[in-house]
Amino acid sequence: MPSFDIVSELDSHEVTNAVDQANRELQSRYDFKGVKAEYELQDDTVTMVAEVDFQLQQMLEILRGKLTARKIDIRCMEVKKPDLSGVKAKQQVLLRQGLDQVLCKKITKLIKDSKLKVQSQIQGEKVRVTGKKRDDLQDVMALLRESDVELPLQYNNFRD
Structure with a gap:
């Protein structure tokens, strides 16, 4: 029968590649020059760290673009609320599978x-x-x- x-399911190798590409793009973008911003991948959670909330929104769009380019459906993303504290802003993105x-x-x-x-x-x-x-x-x-x-x-x- x-x-x-x-x-x-998510292809974890492609997710890792997408996060690495997003980090590389941050280093080369003009609006992020001299800004301490990065993506960190642990298990199925991507943590974005930047100086202000606006930069987190820009970083989220970069991440979406890189995941889409790697043929990962962005419906698996669950974006948490940003944690704004003084000179640092953090936001977590859960990749559900x-x-x-x-x-x-x-x-x-x-x-x-x-x-x-x-x-x-x-x-x-x-x-x-x-x-x-x-x-x-x-x-x-x-x-x-x-x-x-x-x-x-x-x-x-x-x-x-």
């Missing part, structure tokens, strides 16, 4: 409401979809691409 998994229980339930409900002849099961941080025909599975993929899900979805482990 054909099946596939619905997941939400993995489907939480609420989103898994939303996806399975969407699939069930579509009346396609497939079954969906929640398995940890992924949803497995099985069906008798490969075309039904492709219809599920098309349905999810058109739906409004807050995280980028990938489809892997396709078995025929």
Whole structure:
């Protein structure tokens, strides 16, 4: 029976490259000359450090551009409120990956409401979809691409 998994994953190597490129661009930009500003990547969190709030907004746009250029969907970004303290401004950007229980339930409900002849099961941080025909599975993929899900979805482990 054909099946596939619905997941939400980030390529950590591409994220690292995007943050490195953003740091390099900061060093070469005229409006950041002589300003102490940088990006720090730890696990799935990018911390932006600058002198004022306006620079953080500029840095966020640079980061979005670099992630997009590296084919990382920016819907995975969760931007926290800036922490403004005296001579330093900090802001964290969480890069979310993995489907939480609420989103898994939303996806399975969407699939069930579509009346396609497939079954969906929640398995940890992924949803497995099985069906008798490969075309039904492709219809599920098309349905999810058109739906409004807050995280980028990938489809892997396709078995025929």
